[in-house]
Amino acid sequence: MKRCLTLMVIPHNDDHVREFNLAAPILWIIGLLLVLFIVTASYFAYGYYARQGAEMEFAHLKTENEALETHLISLRTRMRGLLDRVSNLKQSDTRMRAFARLPEPTTDSGEYAPPEDPRPYALYSPDQFASLEQLSREANRLAEGYESLLQALTEGGDARRYIPSIFPVKGEGWYSSTFGYRTDPITGQRSFNKGIDIAGRKGTPIVATADGRVDAARYHQRLGYTVSIDHGNGLRTVYAHMDRKDAVKPGEQVSRGDTIGRMSNTGRTTAVHLHYAVILNNHAQNPIDYILENRQRRTLF
Structure with missing residues (x-):
């Protein structure tokens, strides 16, 4: 069952x-x-x-x-x-x-x-x-x-007034070439730029970056009309490709900020610009190291 x-x-x-x-x-x-x-x-x-x-x-x-x-x-x-x-x-x-x-x-x-x-x-x-x-x-x-x-x-x-510490252009200016090796804009070859190039408009005022005495103002085949200012103690500044008109003369005493000439394109150039150099004991220095202005400058490179 x-x-x-x-x-x-x-x-x-x-x-x-x-x-x-x-x-x-x-x-x-x-x-x-x-x-x-x-x-x-x-x-x-x-x-x-x-x-x-x-x-x-x-x-x-x-x-x-x-x-x-x-x-x-x-x-x-x-x-x-x-x-x-x-x-x-x-x-x-x-x-x-x-x-x-x-x-x-x-x-x-x-x-x-x-x-x-x-x-x-x-x-x-x-x-x-x-x-x-x-x-x-x-x-x-x-x-x-x-x-x-x-x-x-x-x-x-x-x-301190004899040390170049301001921007060498009064008004608008643009860095177009830096200190050191670069490609030469005319020859296309690598060359050493002993200063800086600042592009701008023709006639823009160029100023002395420190107190000093104009020790040279003459035409150079490559640099065009060039002004050199002796600031003492082996320090000198050079301003090239300037307009001969209204430029300072050798022997003149200048103060920082004084207009010493105007921007142009004399000499061997491709455009209007200022070639600015700082020479210490016959050796080129980087001018940027001396410029203490806080203003930011535009560049073309």
């Missing part, structure tokens, strides 16, 4: 009692289906809540990532600001030391020694600094170096 389970349904009214006989295999099947249902429901419920948790975690991490990215951009902006500050301090340090005729500082003295860079006034690359802390130290060293500069400039007195 097969084993079975009898289920009786007894209603509260006078209806007949109903009986259901379930064989053991059917009970096993029902049990297995019930267990399978519970397991499946639990699996999907777990998956749903796990997915909800993962989505919430993803949203949280996304928010954190966006905040970190914003902070990183801010740090990069600060880094660039510090880079600009160090670069500007380096430029000012070089120009003011040239102005005061002081040697470049060395690391042995505890002052900041700028790294060698073949590009004039190149912006420092972040690769040159291991950290913001190191960059800050470089900026602080440069700032501390100004104490010796300030002392030298204070003790210099009126001697």
Whole structure:
């Protein structure tokens, strides 16, 4: 005789009692289906809540990532600001030391020694600094170096008026060629430019960049009409390609800012411009190192 389970349904009214006989295999099947249902429901419920948790975690991490990215951009902006500050301090340090005729500082003295860079006034690359802390130290060293500069400039007195420290053109002027090696605009060959070239309009006033005495004013086959001013102590400035008209004469005493002539294109030129040179003890110097004006000049190169 097969084993079975009898289920009786007894209603509260006078209806007949109903009986259901379930064989053991059917009970096993029902049990297995019930267990399978519970397991499946639990699996999907777990998956749903796990997915909800993962989505919430993803949203949280996304928010954190966006905040970190914003902070990183801010740090990069600060880094660039510090880079600009160090670069500007380096430029000012070089120009003011040239102005005061002081040697470049060395690391042995505890002052900041700028790294060698073949590009004039190149912006420092972040690769040159291991950290913001190191960059800050470089900026602080440069700032501390100004104490010796300030002392030298204070003790210099009126001697500073004999150092060429202003832009040689009164009005608009654009740098068209820098100091150093370049491609000659006429020959196309590589040559050394012993000064800087400043383009402008014909007739633009040219001014003496420091007090001094005009020691030469004559026509040169290559440089055109040229004026040379002796500032003493082996320092001299040269202004070339000028207009002969209204130019100063040899022996005249000039002060910084005095008009000594006007811009033209005399001599070997391709356009109107001024060739400006600074000579110290018969050696050409970079005039940019001496110009202390804060005005930003446009360039044509």
